[in-house]
Amino acid sequence: MRILFVSPYPPSRRSGAPVRLRGLMSALARSHAISLLTFLPAADRARAQDPILGSCDEVVTVPNDRIGLTGASRRALQLRAAFSARSFDGLCLERRSFQTALDQMAGHSRYDIIQVESCFMSGYAFPADSAIVLDEHNVEYEIRNRTVAIARSPLRKLHDYFDYLALRREEQRAWHTVDACAVTSSRDEDAVRAAFPAARTAVVPNAVDTQFFAPRGVRPDRRTLLFFGALGYYPNVEAVLFLVHEVMPFLRRTDRSLRLVIVGASPPPEVQRCAGSDVIVTGEVEDVRPYLERAHVVVAPIRIGGGTRLKILEAMAMAKPIVSTTLGAEGIAAADQRELLLADTAGAFAAQVDRLLNDDDLAASLGSAARHLVETSYDWSASARNLEALYGSALTAHADRAASRAARALPNIG
Numbered sequence: 001m002r003i004l005f006v007s008p009y010p011p012s013r014r015s016g017a018p019v020r021l022r023g024l025m026s027a028l029a030r031s032h033a034i035s036l037l038t039f040l041p042a043a044d045r046a047r048a049q050d051p052i053l054g055s056c057d058e059v060v061t062v063p064n065d066r067i068g069l070t071g072a073s074r075r076a077l078q079l080r081a082a083f084s085a086r087s088f089d090g091l092c093l094e095r096r097s098f099q100t101a102l103d104q105m106a107g108h109s110r111y112d113i114i115q116v117e118s119c120f121m122s123g124y125a126f127p128a129d130s131a132i133v134l135d136e137h138n139v140e141y142e143i144r145n146r147t148v149a150i151a152r153s154p155l156r157k158l159h160d161y162f163d164y165l166a167l168r169r170e171e172q173r174a175w176h177t178v179d180a181c182a183v184t185s186s187r188d189e190d191a192v193r194a195a196f197p198a199a200r201t202a203v204v205p206n207a208v209d210t211q212f213f214a215p216r217g218v219r220p221d222r223r224t225l226l227f228f229g230a231l232g233y234y235p236n237v238e239a240v241l242f243l244v245h246e247v248m249p250f251l252r253r254t255d256r257s258l259r260l261v262i263v264g265a266s267p268p269p270e271v272q273r274c275a276g277s278d279v280i281v282t283g284e285v286e287d288v289r290p291y292l293e294r295a296h297v298v299v300a301p302i303r304i305g306g307g308t309r310l311k312i313l314e315a316m317a318m319a320k321p322i323v324s325t326t327l328g329a330e331g332i333a334a335a336d337q338r339e340l341l342l343a344d345t346a347g348a349f350a351a352q353v354d355r356l357l358n359d360d361d362l363a364a365s366l367g368s369a370a371r372h373l374v375e376t377s378y379d380w381s382a383s384a385r386n387l388e389a390l391y392g393s394a395l396t397a398h399a400d401r402a403a404s405r406a407a408r409a410l411p412n413i414g
Contacts, residue, residue: 001391002057003028004105006124007038007117008093010061011052013212014284015264016230017137019310020184020206021117022052024135027384029055035109037101039064039093058109060101066092068232068266078159087167089120089140099124106130113391119167122174131398133390134178135204138306139191141168146304147234175199179401180394182387184307185331191306200397202390205331206308207378213317215371218293223357225260226295228288228311232266235305239328242346243301244274250350252278255357260299263291292318297356297363301349302328312340313378316370321363323352333377339370 011022028034029052036053040061053059069077069092081088106127114130116122119140126132144164151157172195175181180200183189189201227243229236240262251258258278262271265284275281285291292298298315300322308331315322322340329342336342341356343349356363 001112002033002110003035003113003115003391004109004111004130005034005036005038005115005117006102006121006126007036008067008121009117010036010038010040011050013050013209014230014288015228016233016310017117020135020137022050023207023209023380024204024384024387026052026055027380028387031388033057035059035105035111037098037105038062039067039095039098041065041067058105060105062095062098062101064093064095064098066095070268081166082159082162085166085169087120087170088163090123090167090170093120094123102126113394116178119171119174122178123170128402131180131391131394132178133387133394134174134181136181136183136188136192136307138184139171139188141171142191143235143305147238150238150304172196178394179397180390182390187330188306200390200393202386202393204383204386204390205378206310206313207380207383208310208313208317208374209380210317210371210375210378213289213292213314215319215367216293220296221259221294222296223255223258224294224296225258225353226263226291226298227260227300228263228291228298229309230266231262231264231268231271235302236264237268237271238304239301240271240274242303243299244279246346247299247301247349247353248279250347251353254354258357261291261295263288288314289318292320295320297353298322299349299353300324300328306330308332313374316340316378317374319367319371321356321366322370323349323356325349334370334373338366339373340366 007021009018011025012018025034034056035058036056037060041064078088081091102124111130113133114126115133115135117135141164144160144167148157148160148164151160175192175196181192182202182204184206186203189203192199192201231237260279262281263285267281267283272281298320300312302325309328312332324340324342325344326342334340341352343352
């Protein structure tokens with residue numbers, strides 16, 4: 001098949017959704033002709049050099065100065081979104097130049113499948129002769145609704161609530177208009193089907209490159225905790241603030257030598273302010289593996305979000321002992337006390353971290369079991385096979401819709 005990926009970001013090994021895009025593109029390129037149309041912020045030129053792009057028939061990038069806005073520029077666009085009844089993220093990714101590029105690509109190539117990465121990209125006019133598959137990394141409006149619940153400032157709560165309403169409209173409209181929808185967990189699939197029972201869906205789990213993320217026998221730095229993830233993503237920001245302000249005080253009571261390392265691109269001011277003598281904020285790094293190798297314990301205190309956390313799969317592949325919230329490990333077939341430790345309150349989370357810091361046998365056992373789980377159950381090739389089956393369903397749905405439109409267009413000569 002000929003497949004066009006339409007994405008707000010290029011594929012990358014670094015973190016988050018671009019990792020999923022890279023894993024699926026890499027697996028599908030072995031059997032299909034793939035192309036990519038993506039936004040590319042000016043600051044991200046290096047990301048357009050990923051080797052996976054060499055497997056593409058065509059790669060087209062479109063500049064977008066709205067991605068990563070901060071300060072007054074961001075607030076101005078948020079205000080515009082509020083008065084336009086659009087979600088903020090949807091407005092950031094609405095660019096006429098992108099539609100022009102899409103039209104040009106569709107004009108000289110016919111694609112069997114157009115895979116749209118996230119509902120934020122679903123508002124474009126796609127060619128009528130291609131089946132459209134939406135890849136939902138999360139149910140985005142559910143995440144926004146959770147941010148409403150925990151927002152501290154009344155103004156932030158009001159903004160998030162109106163953004164939630166706009167996002168729910170956009171996302172549910174997307175489910176109705178595409179031919180099929182891929183999700184990362186059964187929980188997200190249930191959410192899609194609750195809103196649109198006729199949706200054609202499939203769970204296409206996140207996975208991990210177990211050859212790239214592999215333990216190399218490096219001794220960890222004692223008493224070092226690691227949190228990693230894209231810090232332009234609010235659920236990760238909220239997790240960091242919970243970790244620093246609520247979990248770390250418990251741990252400092254018994255161990256003043258403890259060190260927390262926070263790794264991730266685009267840390268906002270509230271995360272940067274967390275830096276201190278025992279909290280290191282690195283910003284973006286070229287390769288997270290050295291940080292994983294040196295970590296004594298990996299922490300994932302995620303309290304907002306959906307889908308499945310790539311960061312946990314990557315840490316498991318490196319055979320690291322992990323403490324996560326229940327939500328953070330959602331969608332991963334890992335059991336508490338077998339592949340990781342789970343805790344949902346600050347005190348309980350600190351207690352589980354303390355267990356691992358003081359029990360090397362437990363840490364090694366969890367790490368070994370975690371590595372075995374991802375080796376046997378979380379491979380991108382298996383996820384790609386699920387996606388290929390969904391493509392077949394999407395092609396059938398697309399053909400049925402085309403036949404229905406043609407039948408309605410016939411004159412009634414009875």
